[in-house]
Amino acid sequence: DLSGLDGAVVTDAAVHDDGPRADWAAAMKRTGSAKAKDVAAVIALLERILPEAGLSVAYDRHTGAVAAATLAVVDRGLVGLFDVGTVMALRRRGFGRRALLGALAWGPARGADIGWLQVLAENVRAGSLYERIGFTELYRGDYRRPPGAGAKP
Numbered sequence: 001d002l003s004g005l006d007g008a009v010v011t012d013a014a015v016h017d018d019g020p021r022a023d024w025a026a027a028m029k030r031t032g033s034a035k036a037k038d039v040a041a042v043i044a045l046l047e048r049i050l051p052e053a054g055l056s057v058a059y060d061r062h063t064g065a066v067a068a069a070t071l072a073v074v075d076r077g078l079v080g081l082f083d084v085g086t087v088m089a090l091r092r093r094g095f096g097r098r099a100l101l102g103a104l105a106w107g108p109a110r111g112a113d114i115g116w117l118q119v120l121a122e123n124v125r126a127g128s129l130y131e132r133i134g135f136t137e138l139y140r141g142d143y144r145r146p147p148g149a150g151a152k153p
Helices: 023-031 039-047 095-106 123-134
Strands: 013-016 052-059 066-075 079-087 114-117
Touching: 023 039, 023 052, 023 066, 023 079, 039 079, 052 095, 066 095, 079 095, 095 123
Parallel strands: 079 114
Antiparallel strands: 013 052, 052 066, 066 079
16 A cells, blocks of 8 residues: 555655666666666566656665666556665665665556565565565466477577
């Protein structure tokens, strides 16, 4: 429920909802949230997002560098969070929380009143952070491909 976040100010975080997708991809690669090895593939993915999207970035106030990032997409009253990542050396310092809260606070001004989060099953390390913010697991799913699609030789 995002009703308490409308207009919330999150320190050391900003949501970028315009600008070059190459900058977004660079931030996502830095934090490890983008898994594709090829930055061009990340940019292409970002450019295919149809609903309004933003990249919430938490910055290290000492260096000004990207410390954490979260991709947010608003659609039909929901803000979905994807590709959450924090620079390995900066984990457990609150940067991931700031990026997540920044993304959630960005949603209400765009008509969202509910937030949801997509998490890969193997990313259990951040589970307690997600729970502290208020997320609970609703269901589990699988990614499926037709036989031979994307198969490695």
